[in-house]
Amino acid sequence: MKTNRLGSSDLHVSAMGLGCMSLGTEEARAAAIIHEALEQGINFLDTADLYDEGRNEEIIGKAIRDRRSEVILATKVGNRRVPGREGWVWDASKAYIRSAVKESLRRLQTDYIDLYQLHGGTLEDNIDETIEAFEELKQEGVIRYYGISSIRPNVIREYVQRSGIVSVMSQYSILDRRPEETVLPLLAREGISLIARGPLASGILTDHGRSKAQRASYLDYTEAELMALHEQLMSQPPLTRTLTQTALQYPLADPAVAAVIPGASSLEQLRQNIAAAGSPPLSAQEAAAVRANSKANRYTLHV
Template structure:
């Protein structure tokens, strides 16, 4: 396992991270997956207060409490959970400073390595939100903070006004939108990216054709169902016998500065092992460039 520094922080994160949302609510099964991930060199776990209404944080906290010092723990805030199970968006300073205490309790820890705003719009009280995160850093409750967003206008505001360490964003061969205007901006400001959706709902995996048939009836972003299947066929032609499509998908995003880590979920040990095997594969620069010829550059059309 290789590790990359996250922005200007002291955090060195594994190139493959474990997205905990898909672990489920069986705590023994989830602990087995997390233990296996850590044994294989993954040191970055990503959760959120919203996942299973806080239950995911509880399961993660229980699993890691005796090895907390070996883990870079990331969680998210901003979705205000109500007692009836619904939620509303709340990036206020008061809510963030209240909710971090609940996350700490559920996670059974006294600090969070990376606290992320779980979304955000340009109409948020951004200065107030930043002030909340800065206060928590000064208080030693969080080490660093970032945002989880695909909105260029929001990202630009945080780059300009805050000390974010990272941006978590959707980025894949089928979603190349970050390449157009976001990646260079972040690299210039020494802010790193952790990706989600890199396997595009499984459409960039060994089950690509099945996933396209079941999850892309109306296409995916600006790619039609036919486009997706044609691209998968052409991408397959690039691979050698020892390479896989999910390996290419992971290698492609990691090759782009400033991506530090791919956050991939796993609901089973087999899925975890598939992701780790994919990470271990080597691809030439020529193969990665060919990807750009096969799958067109798409662009953000909203949040300008």
């Protein structure tokens, strides 16, 4: 599988990574998916301490324990569980980040994290303190590089201007083209990569996604618009490829995008995604057809 350099780092990630959130908690099944991904050339695994209350990290750690050198491992921090309370609270403090990374390392059974990402962020955070935490962890060799996972342009701009991030993870797909407005041009200018999550839009942008398109809405799409777009992308020239191929290749057509990270809850799903990601890049004519048929969504909050 093709690899791309992640920003200014020396990490070269597979063009399709594995978003691990949907692996589930059945250890044998999840491990089989991870091992198949590695065998098929995927080297980029993305998780978070939030997923399944840390169980996701534990499963990944066990699965790659004897193959750590083959993996570019990414996880996230910022959502803190408070004993005795349901759910999570946001905590981007230096003290919490330095504490949380130790727990992630323990669960992942490793002594370093390739890409440590802030799992959100607001302008109300003490951003300088947050950056200081990541920089210290990098200097100590606990993490190799750091990034941010966010859909907020105002927060992304602050980290681009003030920190040493090498990547921004953001939702980006044919149905969610918001990064094209401001984020992708900014990252391209600064030599920072976008990691595109949700490229299949919860399964809508797949060959069998018609039933999933029958929903009330998706961003600014109505159900009728989703159904019409699904049909157009499945049948309209010059898109003479599967919808899954079109959907995974569309974000990768932007040079600022280093990887797409669809999830997989089964081996069959993983193999279908790998086959689609291995298809030829979209031609300029194909990309233009996608843009002509879909909406150039705009950010209305946190701009």
